[in-house]
Amino acid sequence: xxxxxxxEPVLEVRNLQTHFFxxxxxxxxxxxxDFVLHKGExxxxxxxxxxxxxxxxxxxxxxxxxxxxxxxxGEVLFKxxxxxxxxxxxxxAIRGNQIxxxxxxxxxxxxxxxxxxxxxxxxxxxxxxxxxKEAWAKAVDxxxxxxxxxxxxxxxxxxxxxxxxxxQRVMIAIAMACNPEVLxxxxxxxxxxxxxxxxxxxxxxxxxxxxxxxxxxITHDLGxxxxxxxxxxVMYAGKIVEQLSADQLFTDAKHPYxxxxxxxxxxxxxxxxxxxxxxxxxxxxxxMPAGCAFAPRCPHAGDICxxxxxxxxxxxxxxxxxxxxxxxxxxxxxxxMMKAGNAS
Amino acid sequence: MTVFIIRRLLQxxxxxxxxxxxxxxxxxxxxxxxAVLLAGDGATAETVARIRHQLGLDQPVLVQYxxxxxxxxxxxxxxxxxxxxxxxxxxxxxLPITIELAIASIFITIILGMLAGIISATKQYSAxxxxxxxxxxxxxxxxxxxxxxxxxxxxxxxMHLFPVTGWGTWKHMVLPAITLGASGAAIVARMTxxxxxxxxxxxxxxxxxxxxxxxxxxxxxxxxxxxxxxVITVVGLQFGILxxxxxxxxSVFAINGLGRLIVEAIRxxxxxxxxxxxxxxxxxxxxxxxxxxxxxxxxNKRISLD
Numbered sequence: 001x002x003x004x005x006x007x008e009p010v011l012e013v014r015n016l017q018t019h020f021f022x023x024x025x026x027x028x029x030x031x032x033x034d035f036v037l038h039k040g041e042x043x044x045x046x047x048x049x050x051x052x053x054x055x056x057x058x059x060x061x062x063x064x065x066x067x068x069x070x071x072x073x074g075e076v077l078f079k080x081x082x083x084x085x086x087x088x089x090x091x092x093a094i095r096g097n098q099i100x101x102x103x104x105x106x107x108x109x110x111x112x113x114x115x116x117x118x119x120x121x122x123x124x125x126x127x128x129x130x131x132x133k134e135a136w137a138k139a140v141d142x143x144x145x146x147x148x149x150x151x152x153x154x155x156x157x158x159x160x161x162x163x164x165x166x167x168q169r170v171m172i173a174i175a176m177a178c179n180p181e182v183l184x185x186x187x188x189x190x191x192x193x194x195x196x197x198x199x200x201x202x203x204x205x206x207x208x209x210x211x212x213x214x215x216x217x218i219t220h221d222l223g224x225x226x227x228x229x230x231x232x233x234v235m236y237a238g239k240i241v242e243q244l245s246a247d248q249l250f251t252d253a254k255h256p257y258x259x260x261x262x263x264x265x266x267x268x269x270x271x272x273x274x275x276x277x278x279x280x281x282x283x284x285x286x287x288m289p290a291g292c293a294f295a296p297r298c299p300h301a302g303d304i305c306x307x308x309x310x311x312x313x314x315x316x317x318x319x320x321x322x323x324x325x326x327x328x329x330x331x332x333x334x335x336x337m338m339k340a341g342n343a344s
Numbered sequence: 345m346t347v348f349i350i351r352r353l354l355q356x357x358x359x360x361x362x363x364x365x366x367x368x369x370x371x372x373x374x375x376x377x378x379a380v381l382l383a384g385d386g387a388t389a390e391t392v393a394r395i396r397h398q399l400g401l402d403q404p405v406l407v408q409y410x411x412x413x414x415x416x417x418x419x420x421x422x423x424x425x426x427x428x429x430x431x432x433x434x435x436x437x438x439l440p441i442t443i444e445l446a447i448a449s450i451f452i453t454i455i456l457g458m459l460a461g462i463i464s465a466t467k468q469y470s471a472x473x474x475x476x477x478x479x480x481x482x483x484x485x486x487x488x489x490x491x492x493x494x495x496x497x498x499x500x501x502x503m504h505l506f507p508v509t510g511w512g513t514w515k516h517m518v519l520p521a522i523t524l525g526a527s528g529a530a531i532v533a534r535m536t537x538x539x540x541x542x543x544x545x546x547x548x549x550x551x552x553x554x555x556x557x558x559x560x561x562x563x564x565x566x567x568x569x570x571x572x573x574x575v576i577t578v579v580g581l582q583f584g585i586l587x588x589x590x591x592x593x594x595s596v597f598a599i600n601g602l603g604r605l606i607v608e609a610i611r612x613x614x615x616x617x618x619x620x621x622x623x624x625x626x627x628x629x630x631x632x633x634x635x636x637x638x639x640x641x642x643x644n645k646r647i648s649l650d
Contacts, residue, residue: 061554063550063553063554091556092556092557092558093556094556095553095554095555095556096554096555096556096557097556100554101554103547103551103554105547108546108547108548109547109548109550109551110548110551111551111552111566111570112548112570112644113569113570113643113644114566114569122555122557123555123556126555126556126557127556171551174551174555
């Protein structure tokens with residue numbers, strides 16, 4: 001199945017650069033991001049807060065607040081068409097219709113003064129030219145599809161009458177209403193409690209199987225990744241540092257940052273006194289280090305790491321990594337690194 | 345909703361009783377004896393005493409109050425000392441003019457204020473934003489009698505576009521309505537701007553954009569309805585200020601409305617007319633507030649019924 005997916009990329013992001021021009025300087029929030037989303041697959045975009053995950057997703061839909069933000073370079077190819085160059089009108093026809101997004105905050109992402117039914121029906125009337133009654137009927141169907149009990153009654157309620165989990169289901173119903181080809185889920189479960197998280201992820205998986213769309217999940221939760229994703233792209237300081245299959249993530253991560261993320265998870269199978277955190281902080285997007293952005297925090301960094309940024313190199317089939325250690329140029333003192341990476 | 349409206353209506357009863365009490369007490373403290381004024385210069389003490397007795401002013405204050413409330417409840421506001429006509433009749437001939445003026449003014453306040461506020465917010469820091477905010481500052485700062493005289497001078501005396509004084513046609517209405525509505529429009533513009541700026545940064549506006557909606561729909565459907573919630577309150581308060589403002593504006597433009605009636609009555613110590621006028625104005629204000637509450641709730645259903 002994976003091979004078949006490889007042939008049909010739906011969304012290709014190439015060297016995407018989104019910068020914010022503020023009084024304090026230029027913030028390079030997204031600084032050359034590349035990834036491919038194939039038909040029917042689920043890609044996880046993982047990273048710490050401030051790594052540029054959400055900005056990447058907003059950039060795909062051209063939803064960056066401008067000013068201060070601007071896409072300064074790169075391409076976002078959706079079925080071969082570059083969205084960066086698309087007109088506002090073309091973008092409006094794509095948003096909510098072919099590419100939908102679910103945001104992190106279900107409590108505030110719905111308009112408080114309209115019923116949830118109206119908010120779902122609106123997108124149907126806009127993109128599918130349905131009449132008022134048809135759109136309402138389909139909105140009720142969508143609520144039923146996302147598992148909301150007594151949808152006829154719920155459709156007439158305002159968001160404040162619904163719980164957080166219910167509201168996120170409504171957001172999913174809005175996103176799914178027009179049967180999009182790509183669903184971007186920006187931390188869809190972060191604001192929800194654990195039992196609801198599992199339900200929402202399960203719902204997204206079910207709908208993906210029924211409707212056959214591609215999903216990009218943005219998260220900092222590696223548990224969510226392992227549960228839902230086919231592939232994972234790890235982001236650090238505005239760049240993808242590693243891409244691999246979700247199965248490999250916990251066994252075969254190569255980049256020191258990815259390894260650090262995995263090692264910082266609490267383990268149930270070992271006795272741990274303390275969690276192993278990654279030392280230091282994400283660099284300020286206003287002042288990126290000269291070489292690899294992770295070098296100042298990397299336990300293995302050599303001289304070259306502080307002077308030049310490595311390329312994202314093919315490490316294996318379906319596995320790319322951006323780290324000097326895995327290049328022929330590496331002359332570092334740390335030949336144990338590769339073994340350590342394989343072992344962990 | 346019906347329960348809410350009935351409950352709010354019942355709540356207005358004690359408010360109105362309180363209003364009657366306050367108006368009555370204030371009139372007790374106004375210096376000058378209406379009986380003396382009515383009797384005229386050189387009247388004998390007996391004449392004054394007789395008039396005082398006729399008006400019931402020789403009774404204890406409490407008795408006067410109970411009698412007054414009783415009459416008010418029957419729609420009887422007394423007899424004007426000056427014209428000897430029923431106060432109710434005097435007020436009813438003047439009230440429609442003031443209501444026309446107030447409605448025209450509140451219309452200017454709402455339409456002009458909101459439009460300016462929306463333009464300001466959607467084009468923040470642009471030239472139009474700055475000009476609107478400077479105009480709004482002027483509108484808030486300029487006293488209405490000053491603005492009224494300036495408008496009258498330029499548009500009526502110099503340019504002959506509108507009549508200088510009086511009431512009757514829509515042309516008579518333009519300048520007084522602008523004079524009365526200007527400061528409210530300025531306040532509403534500033535309020536709408538800040539409220540809109542707050543709302544357009546909300547997550548649900550981002551959701552609306554992500555749905556693929558047009559910018560106009562996002563602003564006028566998704567943002568405005570939320571932004572109007574605090575603005576409605578301000579408009580309600582403005583209506584009260586506006587009722588007070590009619591007194592000045594009607595005097596400047598020589599309009600025979602309720603405001604001018606009250607001013608004349610105060611000058612003449614025509615107590616029943618002053619009491620009646622203030623009472624009617626208060627009732628209107630209470631009713632407008634009731635309307636605002638109902639409107640407020642229909643915009644924002646999160647407000648509980650209690």
